[in-house]
């Protein structure tokens with residue numbers, strides 16, 4: 001089982017992440033941020049990653065530190081679980097529709113962190129959640145997991161749908177990219193021999 005466990009504590013947040021890449025999508029999520037719980041729950045379900053996340057953060061200020069630091073810890077845990085990346089598919093992309101919204105997510109599990117995020121929201125809030133935190137999460141996650149990650153919402157109106165399409169798209173793309181490809185025969189999928 002490819003698994004990762006990260007504990008991360010600062011003056012702003014106290015975070016625990018435990019995951020297994022070869023899971024069934026079982027989620028135990030308690031971040032103190034309701035909408036973010038919803039996003040991580042569906043991320044686990046659609047990536048088939050077993051995921052336990054606990055965040056105790058300074059949400060009396062706002063949700064920024066909790067969301068960003070969870071992205072850092074989750075990225076570190078994925079990187080740890082991947083190890084030398086032997087046998088993985090590496091590349092994947094998905095178009096994820098949600099009602100009127102369509103988001104494209106493309107990923108290269110490259111070890112070269114980069115985020116392109118072309119998604120904007122017409123509303124500043126989803127309930128009490130700041131929509132700009134979606135990008136903060138993706139940035140923290142991509143950098144710390146070592147992913148080249150491109151997210152673009154091609155069209156869409158509803159902020160809840162747009163956010164959800166980004167998280168589900170990430171999940172579905174990672175599900176494929178992180179999977180072991182039997183044809184690779186345990187090799188690292190790069191002509192350089194390392195990722």
Ligand SMILES: [Mn+2]
Nearest residue numbers: 038160161164
């Ligand atoms: Mn929803």
